[in-house]
Amino acid sequence: MLNQLKTEFFKLGKRWLPYVLLVVMLVSVLLPIVINYINYNDILSKHPELDDVEVIINPDGSTEITGLPHPEPGSSFDFESSFLARQLARYKQSLVLPGAMQSVFNSVPGLGMFLVIVFAASVIGNEYGWGTVRQSIARGKSRLAYFVAKLSTSAIGAAAGVLIAVLAGFIATIITSLLVEGAIVWEGFAGWFFTSLGCSFLVIAVYLTMANFFAVALRSAMAGMAVAAAWFIGESIVLALVSMSTGWLAETSVYFISYNTSQLLSTGFAEGFDGSLWKPVLILLGYIAVFAAGAYRVFRRQDLAA
Numbered sequence: 001m002l003n004q005l006k007t008e009f010f011k012l013g014k015r016w017l018p019y020v021l022l023v024v025m026l027v028s029v030l031l032p033i034v035i036n037y038i039n040y041n042d043i044l045s046k047h048p049e050l051d052d053v054e055v056i057i058n059p060d061g062s063t064e065i066t067g068l069p070h071p072e073p074g075s076s077f078d079f080e081s082s083f084l085a086r087q088l089a090r091y092k093q094s095l096v097l098p099g100a101m102q103s104v105f106n107s108v109p110g111l112g113m114f115l116v117i118v119f120a121a122s123v124i125g126n127e128y129g130w131g132t133v134r135q136s137i138a139r140g141k142s143r144l145a146y147f148v149a150k151l152s153t154s155a156i157g158a159a160a161g162v163l164i165a166v167l168a169g170f171i172a173t174i175i176t177s178l179l180v181e182g183a184i185v186w187e188g189f190a191g192w193f194f195t196s197l198g199c200s201f202l203v204i205a206v207y208l209t210m211a212n213f214f215a216v217a218l219r220s221a222m223a224g225m226a227v228a229a230a231w232f233i234g235e236s237i238v239l240a241l242v243s244m245s246t247g248w249l250a251e252t253s254v255y256f257i258s259y260n261t262s263q264l265l266s267t268g269f270a271e272g273f274d275g276s277l278w279k280p281v282l283i284l285l286g287y288i289a290v291f292a293a294g295a296y297r298v299f300r301r302q303d304l305a306a
Contacts, residue, residue, distance in 0.1 A: 004145055008123075008153040017122055021115045022161050028111045029104055029169040033095065037176055040091040043084055095176040098189050104169030105196045108162055109203045109265055116158045116204050117228045120211040123154040125221025134304040147299050151212060151292065158208050162200060203261045206284050207232070209291035216295045219302075232258070260284050 012018060093099040127133045127150075136146055177184045210231065215224025235258050242253045253259050260280035 004141070004149040005152060008149050009156075012123070012153055012157060018119060018157060018161070021119055022164065025108070025112060025115055025161055025165045026168055029107050029165050030172055032103065032107065033100070033169070033172045033176060036091045036094045037179070040088065040095060040180070043088050043091070047084060092180060095173065095180050097173055097177045097184050098192060100173035100176065101170060101193065101196070104166060104173065105200060106265075107169075108165055109200050109261070112162060112165075112200070112204055113207045113232060114229065115161075116208050117211040117232075118225055119158055119161075120154040120208040121215040121224035121228065122221045123157070124150045124212060125215030125219070125224045128219040129221065137304050143300050144296070147296050151209075151295075154208060154212060155205065158204055159201060162204055163197075166197060166200070199264050202281065202284055203265060206257055206261065206287050206291075209288050209295070213291040213295040213298070216302075217298050254279075255283060257284070257287055 094103045124133075127136075133146075137143060174184065207228065211224050211228040213224075214227040214231075215221055218224055218227065235256055239253055239256045239258050242249055242256075244250075260283045264277060264280045264284065
């Protein structure tokens, strides 16, 4: 089993796709930080009087501005209703920890869902097109060992990509926090950080096993990607329609993947893990188990000589 896993990682390291997907993930995480920092400095360079302004962003999205300078007589610049003051506060929130890492964690699962679908489907789906699945099994390799090695390779690879992206964002936000504030408040950060990271891993795992299932069932990487992506988009549309319904139909929305991922990410990222998150966690774990078991069942019954 261990030798099979080593072989899979060796093959994965020789392919260009994982590196391209990792670069895309890193760009999606780091580019907003760079742009926000440039915009933040641009506003301050043009309006240095806003440097001491503090804007408190409430949970409902409203803002409270303190420390506003008094406008000069005859000035047409109304600081209290200034869009710039609020915009500067939002840029600052996206650059200073811990709020900056919330932006990173929002980026990782968002684009990561699609990237992991592409990655997971390609790990086993391409083997059908190349004919290497049939060759491997014909040489006497256990189907279970082969399937577990493939699934483990895609899971470890995806987790490593997410971890690299999060660490890159973490390092970048430490730098911007020091540049903007000159200090970092670490109190309560560790628990929130690892909770958010765990939520991200769980959400990514659902779409990884989904893509794996469809790639195996359809014997194609492209078909697996297409169907998994269609599921993600289609389920979001169906969920919106069901949520507007009444009675038992509306109650079914709580069992949708997109509903539970939304609950997990919005609550987990904002408040940390609490008792209300156990239900979405268990439902998502159930989907992971069903997709993984279903993929193996299909793989075990496939006629690979065809």
